[in-house]
Amino acid sequence: MSLRIAAIADIHYAEGPVHLPYARRTAIADILLLRAIHRINRFIQPDLTVILGDLVDDGSRQGLEKLKEHIDKLESPCIVLPGNHDGEEFFSVFPSPEEVVDINGVRLLTFVDEEQPDYNARRSDLDIARMHEARAGYDGQLVSLQHYPLLPPNASESPYGYTNNADIWTAFENNHFTLALSGHWHTGDDLVARKAGRAIVAPALCEHPFTFLEINMDGDDIKTIRHELAMPRELELVDYHVHTPFAYCSQNMEVPITLALADEFGLAQLAFTEHSGQLYFERNTYWKAGFLDDGINSPEGADDRMGGYLELAKANCPPAILGLEIDCDNSGNPVIRRDAWDATEVKLGSIHWLKELKKPDDEIDLQAAADEMLGRLSKFAASGIDVLAHPLRIFRKWPDDELPANLIPGIIDLLKKNGVAAEINFHGQITTPMFMNTCLNAGVKVVFGSDSHHYREIGDFYPHLNLIRDCGLTCSDLPDILADLRNGER
Numbered sequence: 001m002s003l004r005i006a007a008i009a010d011i012h013y014a015e016g017p018v019h020l021p022y023a024r025r026t027a028i029a030d031i032l033l034l035r036a037i038h039r040i041n042r043f044i045q046p047d048l049t050v051i052l053g054d055l056v057d058d059g060s061r062q063g064l065e066k067l068k069e070h071i072d073k074l075e076s077p078c079i080v081l082p083g084n085h086d087g088e089e090f091f092s093v094f095p096s097p098e099e100v101v102d103i104n105g106v107r108l109l110t111f112v113d114e115e116q117p118d119y120n121a122r123r124s125d126l127d128i129a130r131m132h133e134a135r136a137g138y139d140g141q142l143v144s145l146q147h148y149p150l151l152p153p154n155a156s157e158s159p160y161g162y163t164n165n166a167d168i169w170t171a172f173e174n175n176h177f178t179l180a181l182s183g184h185w186h187t188g189d190d191l192v193a194r195k196a197g198r199a200i201v202a203p204a205l206c207e208h209p210f211t212f213l214e215i216n217m218d219g220d221d222i223k224t225i226r227h228e229l230a231m232p233r234e235l236e237l238v239d240y241h242v243h244t245p246f247a248y249c250s251q252n253m254e255v256p257i258t259l260a261l262a263d264e265f266g267l268a269q270l271a272f273t274e275h276s277g278q279l280y281f282e283r284n285t286y287w288k289a290g291f292l293d294d295g296i297n298s299p300e301g302a303d304d305r306m307g308g309y310l311e312l313a314k315a316n317c318p319p320a321i322l323g324l325e326i327d328c329d330n331s332g333n334p335v336i337r338r339d340a341w342d343a344t345e346v347k348l349g350s351i352h353w354l355k356e357l358k359k360p361d362d363e364i365d366l367q368a369a370a371d372e373m374l375g376r377l378s379k380f381a382a383s384g385i386d387v388l389a390h391p392l393r394i395f396r397k398w399p400d401d402e403l404p405a406n407l408i409p410g411i412i413d414l415l416k417k418n419g420v421a422a423e424i425n426f427h428g429q430i431t432t433p434m435f436m437n438t439c440l441n442a443g444v445k446v447v448f449g450s451d452s453h454h455y456r457e458i459g460d461f462y463p464h465l466n467l468i469r470d471c472g473l474t475c476s477d478l479p480d481i482l483a484d485l486r487n488g489e490r
């Protein structure tokens with residue numbers, strides 16, 4: 001039987017300023033957790049998620065409650081253990097963990113061990129007895145879950161452990177446990193990966209590069225995958241699609257925090273790219289696309305906030321790049337005025353609506369929609385935009401191979417002809433290897449965009465980098481395939 005576990009340890013959330021001179025990034029730890037949870041739900045889909053203690057740094061009840069709201073978003077079953085930082089009120093916010101959890105033929109035992117001096121711990125005789133009882137009449141896999149590092153004697157450099165480790169480890173071995181999974185030591189130590197024993201100490205989520213583990217158990221065979229929430233700094237990745245508080249659909253995105261997070265997440269730079277249509281038209285008009293027939297000169301719902309956006313962006317560019325996500329009207333014209341066009345360094349063009357696709361589902365003629373898209377794009381791509389944002393997003397309801405045969409080649413021809421890059425975007429949609437390979441074969445460059453509307457999304461290129469790998473490429477190919485739009489280059 002196989003079991004996939006996502007293991008998160010040592011979140012250490014505490015309210016406070018974003019910039020802190022400590023390794024523990026306590027003030028962004030809630031964002032880190034949310035970013036991990038979204039990756040777990042969307043891409044890892046484990047059978048079980050375990051949270052191995054030290055959720056908060058300061059025992060704060062409000063902190064625990066805030067994290068619980070995030071943890072409740074996990075789609076997998078979840079076990080939450082307290083750590084030595086979680087304080088007295090932990091069990092009034094989180095339920096006591098079940099002592100024994102059986103899942104997919106694996107029996108997991110949870111332990112809440114008593115703290116000892118110097119950040120060590122002791123397992124009670126009663127709890128050691130539980131390790132024996134769990135084996136009685138049971139011949140499947142056993143896993144021990146705890147906050148403090150449970151390790152084979154002399155097998156790790158962990159400065160922390162159990163004052164009665166020899167007794168616990170004897171019980172572990174005599175009862176043929178498959179794995180001890182712990183947290184607490186922020187450096188972490190994967191003894192399974194380095195073939196030094198059946199123990200894993202998950203590294204702290206709160207310390208760069210913000211790691212959690214995916215553990216795949218198949219019988220006694222265990223494989224771990226490290227998931228880092230920060231991008232490798234040496235890749236010098238640029239996020240070309242980041243929203244601001246000016247977006248009607250923004251969930252937070254205050255500029256100073258956005259910039260701090262871009263740095264935390266290892267980006268070389270980011271571009272602010274607010275929707276032009278949202279900066280010229282009031283909310284209702286924008287959402288019902290009421291400005292698209294007449295474009296920038298549409299009288300309906302005009303509400304010019306462009307000046308405010310440019311002022312905010314200019315004050316922060318550099319370090320950021322001043323850009324816009326420019327809507328396309330029904331005639332293929334960019335929805336923008338000259339002054340804003342001239343002020344922006346990076347122009348993402350977006351086709352968010354097609355008339356054909358606004359019809360009821362059963363009346364949509366997909367070929368007509370494809371032709372409308374290509375007609376619109378033939379003018380829009382020639383307008384001077386640098387990037388076509390989320391090229392197939394409006395067709396996301398249909399798999400790429402069900403789309404009319406002329407659509408993808410037609411889009412890519414127009415991008416190629418006009419020197420426009422294609423955005424790789426996974427925000428509420430996907431970019432497929434088929435689309436990416438068609439770009440590469442045609443010599444169309446790509447850019448990475450997160451389309452961030454929430455802090456947790458900034459520079460999250462996990463799916464983008466997987467796509468590169470799925471196309472048979474490696475990170476060393478990135479300089480050849482990514483467009484670099486900084487300093488006015490195209």
Ligand SMILES: [Fe+2]
Pocket residue numbers: 010012054083085184185186
């Ligand atoms: Fe900790």
Ligand SMILES: [Fe+2]
Pocket residue numbers: 325350352389390
């Ligand atoms: Fe968009």
Ligand SMILES: [Fe+2]
Pocket residue numbers: 241243325451
């Ligand atoms: Fe966007």
